Amino acid sequence: MNAQLQPTGSAYFIAKETEKPENHTLSVLVDNEPGVLARVIGLFSGRGYNIESLTVSETEHEQKLSRITIVTTGTPHVLEQIKHQLERIVPVHRVVDLTVRAQELGQERPLERELALIKVAGTGTERVEALRLADAFHAHVVDANTEHFIFQITGKGSKIDQFISIMRPLGLVEICRTGVAAMNRGQQGM
Amino acid sequence: MSNGQNERREMTGAEMVVQALKDNGVKHIFGYPGGAVLPIYDELFQQDDVEHILVRHEQGAGHAAEGYARSTGKAGVMLVTSGPGATNAVTPLQDALMDSIPLVCLTGQVPTSLIGSDGFQECDTVGITRPCTKHNWLVKDVNDLARTIHEAFHVATTGRPGPVVVDIPKDVQFAKGIYVSPQTAPRTSYKPKLQGDLDKIKAAVELMAGAKKPILYTGGGIINSGPEASHLLRELVDLTGFPITSTLMGLGSYPASGKNWLGMLGMHGTYEANMAMHDCDVMVCIGARFDDRITGRLNAFSPNSRKIHIDVDPSSINKNVRVDIGILGDCGRVLEDMVRLWRATAKADKKALYPWWEQIARWRARDSLAYKPNPDVIMPQYAIERLYELTKNMDTYITTEVGQHQMWAAQHFHFDKPNRWMTSGGLGTMGYGLPAALGVQIAHRDALVIDIAGDASVQMTIQEMSAAVQYQAPIKIFILNNQYMGMVRQWQQLLHGNRLSHSYTEAMPDFVKLAEAYGGHGIRCDKPDELDDAIKEMISVNKPVIFDCRVATLANCFPMIPSGKAHNEMLLPDEATDEAVANAIDAKGRELV
Numbered sequence: 001m002n003a004q005l006q007p008t009g010s011a012y013f014i015a016k017e018t019e020k021p022e023n024h025t026l027s028v029l030v031d032n033e034p035g036v037l038a039r040v041i042g043l044f045s046g047r048g049y050n051i052e053s054l055t056v057s058e059t060e061h062e063q064k065l066s067r068i069t070i071v072t073t074g075t076p077h078v079l080e081q082i083k084h085q086l087e088r089i090v091p092v093h094r095v096v097d098l099t100v101r102a103q104e105l106g107q108e109r110p111l112e113r114e115l116a117l118i119k120v121a122g123t124g125t126e127r128v129e130a131l132r133l134a135d136a137f138h139a140h141v142v143d144a145n146t147e148h149f150i151f152q153i154t155g156k157g158s159k160i161d162q163f164i165s166i167m168r169p170l171g172l173v174e175i176c177r178t179g180v181a182a183m184n185r186g187q188q189g190m
Numbered sequence: 191m192s193n194g195q196n197e198r199r200e201m202t203g204a205e206m207v208v209q210a211l212k213d214n215g216v217k218h219i220f221g222y223p224g225g226a227v228l229p230i231y232d233e234l235f236q237q238d239d240v241e242h243i244l245v246r247h248e249q250g251a252g253h254a255a256e257g258y259a260r261s262t263g264k265a266g267v268m269l270v271t272s273g274p275g276a277t278n279a280v281t282p283l284q285d286a287l288m289d290s291i292p293l294v295c296l297t298g299q300v301p302t303s304l305i306g307s308d309g310f311q312e313c314d315t316v317g318i319t320r321p322c323t324k325h326n327w328l329v330k331d332v333n334d335l336a337r338t339i340h341e342a343f344h345v346a347t348t349g350r351p352g353p354v355v356v357d358i359p360k361d362v363q364f365a366k367g368i369y370v371s372p373q374t375a376p377r378t379s380y381k382p383k384l385q386g387d388l389d390k391i392k393a394a395v396e397l398m399a400g401a402k403k404p405i406l407y408t409g410g411g412i413i414n415s416g417p418e419a420s421h422l423l424r425e426l427v428d429l430t431g432f433p434i435t436s437t438l439m440g441l442g443s444y445p446a447s448g449k450n451w452l453g454m455l456g457m458h459g460t461y462e463a464n465m466a467m468h469d470c471d472v473m474v475c476i477g478a479r480f481d482d483r484i485t486g487r488l489n490a491f492s493p494n495s496r497k498i499h500i501d502v503d504p505s506s507i508n509k510n511v512r513v514d515i516g517i518l519g520d521c522g523r524v525l526e527d528m529v530r531l532w533r534a535t536a537k538a539d540k541k542a543l544y545p546w547w548e549q550i551a552r553w554r555a556r557d558s559l560a561y562k563p564n565p566d567v568i569m570p571q572y573a574i575e576r577l578y579e580l581t582k583n584m585d586t587y588i589t590t591e592v593g594q595h596q597m598w599a600a601q602h603f604h605f606d607k608p609n610r611w612m613t614s615g616g617l618g619t620m621g622y623g624l625p626a627a628l629g630v631q632i633a634h635r636d637a638l639v640i641d642i643a644g645d646a647s648v649q650m651t652i653q654e655m656s657a658a659v660q661y662q663a664p665i666k667i668f669i670l671n672n673q674y675m676g677m678v679r680q681w682q683q684l685l686h687g688n689r690l691s692h693s694y695t696e697a698m699p700d701f702v703k704l705a706e707a708y709g710g711h712g713i714r715c716d717k718p719d720e721l722d723d724a725i726k727e728m729i730s731v732n733k734p735v736i737f738d739c740r741v742a743t744l745a746n747c748f749p750m751i752p753s754g755k756a757h758n759e760m761l762l763p764d765e766a767t768d769e770a771v772a773n774a775i776d777a778k779g780r781e782l783v
Binding site: 031034035039042046080081084087088089090091 | 321507
């Protein structure tokens with residue numbers, strides 16, 4: 001029942017959603033001031049939007065600007081609302097739907113990359129197999145002793161998913177992922 | 191406003207607050223003192239430029255500031271302490287957010303060193319008020335204080351107006367720093383877009399010029415834009431000859447006495463307004479937001495029209511209803527371009543609209559606001575009609591609470607000017623009207639300010655009578671007393687098999703004695719033939735009055751669009767038999783509000 005609620009619609013009439021949800025990546029340029037992330041996240045939870053991945057860091061230290069990358073799902077109508085609602089937040093400077101921009105540029109998706117640290121513990125053949133597969137995935141060993149490795153892997157989310165599923169039977173201990181960092185291909189900035 | 195010596199001057203945080211209020215043109219603030227704002231209260235005590243109105247509850251301060259803002263077009267200002275002071279401000283903040291009212295709320299906070307320690311009267315004010323403000327700030331450095339307050343006024347009053355909170359820890363109020371004036375304070379990135387896209391306005395004018403069955407659907411955005419926008423709207427109506435309807439929040443922007451006026455639209459709007467919305471071919475929405483009380487069933491909303499939407503808030507466009515032309519900009523600026531372009535390009539062929547006006551006349555003839563007069567009992571509609579007739583030639587401002595009386599007031603009291611009608615539309619806050627009336631009266635000392643109230647709503651903030659008496663604000667509380675939470679009861683009749691669960695107030699105060707206990711004047715009337723004299727008495731008394739108007743207890747508010755129904759499925763008063771009422775809403779509609 002709740003899942004059918006249009007996030008921005010009213011309780012007065014619940015329209016059946018006919019559009020299909022899509023997965024989009026947004027770039028949001030904000031003033032790096034206290035509470036700005038809470039405003040962005042609060043908007044998503046308060047209006048019932050989804051967050052699949054969220055990455056944030058200060059990118060322009062002198063101007064104190066942070067860039068937030070959000071991967072979200074919604075119908076085209078909801079995605080348009082998300083963009084406008086984000087633009088209403090006072091410390092938000094710019095919102096770009098990178099997926100829409102990529103499509104305008106004739107590309108399927110924007111450039112999206114993730115970094116993950118993956119700890120694998122084991123001995124014997126499993127250990128050798130883990131190291132061999134890591135090499136195939138271009139993962140680097142950033143920490144190791146005789147009983148464990150920590151691999152650092154970068155790439156598309158799907159590649160990291162695949163690497164993790166392969167490592168699982170080989171003694172996977174823990175995973176940490178940064179979330180998606182993204183920008184559009186080509187010489188134009190956001 | 192600011193003199194040279196204040197451009198950059200050292201002062202304490204508390205001094206800065208008062209100086210910043212003066213520099214932003216503030217004459218009155220509404221507030222309640224407490225530990226965390228004592229330094230600011232000490233500064234207020236030592237000056238005469240800013241008058242402080244002491245309320246009896248922080249919610250009252252907020253609604254009073256809203257009434258002040260709505261009736262003057264300036265920002266309303268409230269000052270409250272930390273903890274409970276701030277949490278009590280939440281309701282008016284959300285109310286102002288939903289109705290786009292410029293409200294600046296200054297809150298005290300525990301000293302910065304104690305923040306996060308669960309100190310006495312500590313709460314996470316910016317956290318709590320984040321979703322119910324347009325923006326908020328916690329000021330930790332006294333050198334940021336003046337700039338932040340100026341920015342707060344700027345954000346509250348520009349673009350789509352709204353509430354803001356500035357949270358000021360007590361040590362910041364004591365600390366000394368450099369004051370900057372509004373003119374020299376650095377601005378942030380916040381810049382709302384006010385000028386509409388001319389190509390889109392041209393396209394809109396073209397679409398309007400070709401319309402056979404047009405309608406203008408206007409809202410509170412016109413009033414927020416200022417008196418010039420209302421003036422331009424009247425000009426546009428005269429030029430085009432289009433019929434015009436308005437939301438609850440927009441009443442008064444076009445005069446109710448104007449010949450193109452169809453009355454309010456929406457759930458309790460007139461038959462002609464709703465039918466015209468449903469059957470129109472071009473709809474021009476100006477400063478309204480397709481709220482669910484307006485649209486009825488969304489997938490049956492005005493199915494055959496092309497829609498133009500003018501709004502200063504981009505997220506309002508295409509939110510609930512998809513439109514063909516969305517024009518982002520301030521209503522006043524866009525109307526200016528629209529009127530100019532219409533004059534230059536469109537030829538006014540008003541004859542083409544004759545069939546449409548004939549159709550509207552047929553709908554009008556249904557007389558959807560009619561009610562059965564009663565010689566023995568005061569009908570609530572009659573009470574509003576008499577109140578209107580006896581006050582219409584005076585300088586009158588009306589506020590309301592929330593419920594049946596609010597809808598009857600919107601239907602039967604007619605507004606010819608903007609800023610004369612203060613009501614809680616979006617949030618529907620019972621208890622809004624009495625403190626709002628206080629705020630209006632403070633801004634307009636010689637005006638007649640009437641709170642059209644219900645017996646249930648008024649008791650939520652009745653303590654502000656005491657503030658009204660203290661400040662000699664002769665507000666008139668006109669209670670339509672039916673002993674019920676009338677709108678709750680009406681919904682129970684519609685939806686819940688007439689089981690009136692807790693909507694009857696068995697113990698009602700004696701409102702006349704209550705008025706006298708507060709130091710005001712009390713009037714009671716229960717006979718239709720005595721009503722006029724009683725209202726005249728109310729008007730003539732120069733102090734706060736509570737008027738206990740005993741009305742028919744079981745009257746309901748019609749016409750009505752039942753939940754889940756479309757504009758052309760209205761329940762009209764002459765059709766609203768008990769059976770029709772009981773079956774008006776099907777199982778699906780019952781889930782809705």
